[in-house]
Amino acid sequence: MNDWFAELGGPNSQTTRTWWGNLHNVCRVRVVTVGLRLGVAVAALVLSIILPGCRTTEVNDAQDGVDPAHYHYTALDISYPDVESPVDYAVATTEPPMTLDSEPPDEYWDLSLSDAIRHALSNSQVMKDLGGLVLRSPSAVRTVHDPAIQETDPRFGVAAALSEFDASFGASTFIENNDRALNNQFFGGGTRILEQDAAVVQSQLTKRAATGTELAFKNKTDYDGNNAPGNLFGSAWNTNFETEFRHPFLQGGGVDFNRIAGPTDTPGIYNGVRIARLNTDVSLxxxxxGVRDFVTNVENAYWDLYFAYRDLDAKIAARDAALETWRRINALAEVGKRGGDVASEAQAREQYFRFKEEVQNALTGRLVEGTRSGSGSGGGTFRATGGVQTAERRLRLIIGVELSDRKAIRPADEPIAARVTFDWDEILIEALTRRVELRKQKWLVKRREFELQASENFLLPTFDLIGKYRWRGFGKDLLPQGNRNKFIVQDLDGDGNIDQNADGTLPVQKSRAALQNLFGGDFQEWQIGFELEIPFGNRRGHAAVRNAELQLARDRAILQAQEREIVHDLSNAVAEMNRAHAIVLTNFNRRQASNEQLQAIRENYENDRRGAPLDLVLDAQRRLAEADAAFYRARVEYTLAVRNVHYEKGSVLDYAQVYLSEGLWPVKAYFDARERQDRIAKPLDYFKLLSKPASVSQGTYPQLLAPTEAEQSGEGEPAVEVPVPAPATDVNAADLRLIELPEPPPIAAPREPNIRSVVVEELAPPTDEVIRTNSTVEATPQPMPIENVESLPQTQPAPKAIPRTLPSQSESGVPIKVDSFDAREPDDGFAPLNPRGAKAVRPSLPTERIQRDAKPAPLPEPLKRLRPKRFPSIPAIEMKTESKSSVDENDPFADESPQ
Structure with a gap:
């Protein structure tokens, strides 16, 4: 420094003072200029923040004809959403419902149970129930889209988990201009005023392997042109290619951990592909x-309607009998004969209007809860609420047909008539194997086991091996620009002459283009090392393991409790089936006895014998109506009890002949699956280090277990070639033959084949999934002990004729009948039926309304045909009348035939 001042003549020389003055003026100008620039920048920033927050004083109160008061005084309001979801035309044009005042239906629709289930599965994408859950809690209702929604979830689905291991490409480009003053000339490359044009272009390709290894391939190219005199070139390019890897040896490493937890460093958050796949299985x-409960509710609604018709038929018969009695009492009262007193006439009239009320209630029904799944039992305990019109509307709602039209649905199937027995040991194992609740809970237990395995990885320290390798290139230009870039013209010795080689030629640089310099490989760099992190105590890791253990213990305890609950419910279902069958036999005997009692009392009453007052006649009519309804209620209860046994043992869909399958994929998906299958069949095994992953599932679950008669006998019809639905994309026939598709059951083409979803079809079981079992035996009626009217157990003889020997007072009781389903009433068409009811019974709605006159009107002609002969019912009771000579001439019923 002193030498420098000495060259200027010393620190106090005139030259030195002049130099310092000029420097001071330059710096002051520079400071003022920088201050002005900084002030302008700050003012612009403040104005950009303040001005958008200001508002004008003029307010347009009317825009587009909207009242401004709405915006002045209302913050929240109830609005109607604007969605592209028009109301269904069939729903918007629904006809008025059937009521008491409606005309009789134009026709009847005789619907079988299998057709009802088919309509329900074909018309419903929402698994509705009969409790209004779709309105109260729509998010809890199951739909056919739920499995596909779970699998395509962008957060927790299978595709989302696999996306963490997809290759990713990124790029960025930035261009900038710098103009700054530097305090230190050294950092400015020999200048204090730096003027620079710069650009940076970066790109990278990253990939995470299944072992947790992170791989990256990067490129960075930057341009720098500035006025620094110390630079070799006024503008230059730098470019480099870099490869990088990071492999975790302890925490976060391993195929199993990454497949379970995914690339995460947080315990308790596991979203690997295995967990996502298990979530899909849980959704399935x-x-x-949901499908099981839906099919169960369809059957519940079907048998509710069946009982409603039977109950209505019994009430109509009782009303007609009461009307006939009232007419006779009223006729006796009009002629002044004995038995026609006011009290008797009023009593008969009260009985008639009581049964008329019951007919009206049985026709329309009351809005009370019917039979539905989960009510009393898993499949639903029968509730004899009655009401034809209400039950029919419920059935229409759940099977997805018009809610109201001019047709009346009538069940065409009869309840189960044969006695059905199950082998307890087989159905017990079947229930513990096939119940969907247990299968779901086992998937949850499997998920907890995987989570525990992943959480143990967080007990390890972090030890990652890191490596980098880089190729660099530098030059005045990025790309070669011809011969002008091959020679270096410079004066390094400062003699004022251009430096030359010994032979007088100019020195030649290998390349002055950055890419040429890069690919020449002159500049290479590398780095390798490791990172180690050991948390003292590792509280979070130990807490994660303990939490996973508790979660696993909880789910296992729930699984055991569910198994006990299922065995309990299965026991209740078997006991209920036995009780229901016994009640069927008892109510059949009661029905026979009530019929004979009414016939005997009415005969005594009409013959004017002692001990047969009107009270006994009316009471016998009530007893017969109650016994008739109780008999059909018992038959429906027994049918539902058999169904509930299948529900509790997990075979209710098999019982209803319903099979679940996945919809068709596009043809391209089958080609991709075939290609991937070939890769999986021959995996690359590097030095025998790859291990086979642990088993997750035991293969496809067999849905149908009951063998057909042809399978049991070893015979069957020849195989039928099932046409394959058209694929989602157009391909040649030759290409289609290359696809080795499985042989699924015959299914209809889905509505949208391009959308992967789970559909429900009513199908025949595939032959490769049938497991033979003899757990269900439909036995023929066998002799069994019953109780007679005196409650004495007797042995029932072989089912032949119908003994009608009445018990005497001096001897023990004898059986009244042989077998409930083999003891037929005269001309009732009652025959043993198979469990699905091959004999169609067609109840009928009343076609006339009873007149509301105070006086009993003559019996209308249509009412005489309300109970057709094909209807299994109690035979008509013949009412004996007195001889014509003993009847007054004014008797209006003297010339009429008995009803």
């Missing part, structure tokens, strides 16, 4: 349970 189990 939920969907299956």
């Amino acid at each position: 189990a939920d969907f299956e349970s």
Whole structure:
């Protein structure tokens, strides 16, 4: 520094003072200029923040004809959403419902149970119930889209988990201009005023392997042109290619951990591909349970309607009998004969209007809860609420047909008539194997086991191996620009002459283009090392393991409790089936006895014998009506009890002949699956280090277990070639033959084949999934002990004729009948039926309304045909009348035939 001042003549020389003055003026100008620029920038920033927050004083109060008061005084309001979801035309044009005042239906629709289930599965994408859950809690209702929604979930689905291991490409480009003053000339490359044009272009390709290894391939190219005199070139390019890897040896490493937890460093958050696949399996189990309950509710609604018709028929018969009695009492009262007193006439009239009320209630029904799944039992305990019109509307709602039209649905199937027995040991194992709730809980237990395995990885320290390798290139230009870039013209010795080689030629640089310099490989760099992190105590890791253990213990305890609950419910279902069958036999005997009692009392009453007052006649009519309804209620209860046994042992869909399958994929998906299958069949095994992953599932679950008669006998019809639905994309026939598709059951083409979803079809079981079992035996009626009217157990003889020997007072009781379903009433068409009811019974709605006159009107002609002969019912009771000579001439019923 002193030498420098000495060259200027010393620090106090005139030259030195002049130099310092000029420097001071330059710096002051520079400071003022920088201050002005900084002030302008700050003012612009403040104005950009303040001005958008200001508002004008003029307010347009009327825009587009909207009242401004709405915006002045209302913050929240109830609005109607604008969605592209028009109301269904069939729903918007629904006809008025059938009521008491409605005309009789134009026709009847004789619907079988299998057709009802088919309509329900074909018309419903929402698994509705009969409790209004779709309105109260729509998010809890199952739909056919739920499994596909779970699998395509962008957060927790299978595709989302696999996306963490997809290759990713990124790029960025930035261009900038710098103009700054530097305090230190050294950092400015020999200048204090730096003027620079710069650009940076970066790109990278990253990939995470299944082992947790992170791989990256990067490129960075930057341009720098500035006025620094110390630069070799006024503008230059730098470019480099870099490869990088990071492999975790302890925490976060391993194929199993990454497949379970995914690339995460947070314990308790596991979203690997295995967990996502298990979530899909859980969703499939939920969907299956929704379909099971839906099919069960369809059957519940069907048998509710059946009983409603039977109950209505019994009430109509009782009303007609009461009307006939009232007419006779009223006729006796009009002629002044004995038995026609006011009290008797009023009593008979009260009986008639009582049964008329019951007919009206049985026709329309009351809005009370009917039979539905989960009510009393898993499949639903029968509730004899009655009401034809209400039950029919419920059935229409759940099977997805018009809610109201001019047709009346009538069940065409009869309840189960044969006695059905089950082998307890087989159905017990079947229930513990096939119940969907247990299968779902086992998937949850499997998920907890995987989570525990992943959480143990967080007990390890972090030890990552890191490596980098880089190729660099530098030059005045990025790309070669011809011969002008091959020679270096410079004066390094400062003699004022251009430096030359010994032979007088100019020195030649290998390349002055950055890419040429890069690919020449002159500049290479590398780095390798490791990172180690050991948390003292590792509280979070130990807490994660303990939490996973508790979660696993909880789910296992729930699984055991569910198994006990299922065995309990299965026991209740078997006991209920036995009780229901016994009640069927008892109510049949009661029905026979009530019929004979009414016939005997009415005969005594009409013959004017002692001990047969009107009270006994009316009471016998009530007893017969109650016994008739109780008999059909018992038959429906027995049918539902058999169904509930299948429900509790997990075979209710098999019982209803419903099979679940996945919809068709596009043809391209089958080609991709075939190609991937070939890769999986021959995996690359590097030095025998790859291990086979642990088993997750035991293969496809067999849905149908009951063998057909042809399978049991070893015979069957020849195989029928099932046409394959058209694929989603157009391909040649030759290409289609290359696809080795499985042989699924015959299914209809889905509505949208391009959308992967789970559909429900009513199908025949595939031959490769049938497991033979003899757990269900439909036995023929066998002799069994019953109780007679005196409650004495007797042995029932072989089912032949119908003994009608009445018990005497001096001897023990004898059986009244042989077998409930083999003891037929005269001309009732009652025959043993198979469990699905091959004999169609067609109840009928009343076609006339009873007149509301105070006086009993003559019996209308249509009412005489309300109970057709094909209807299994109690035979008509013949009412004996007195001889014509003993009847007054004014008797209006003297010339009429008995009703």
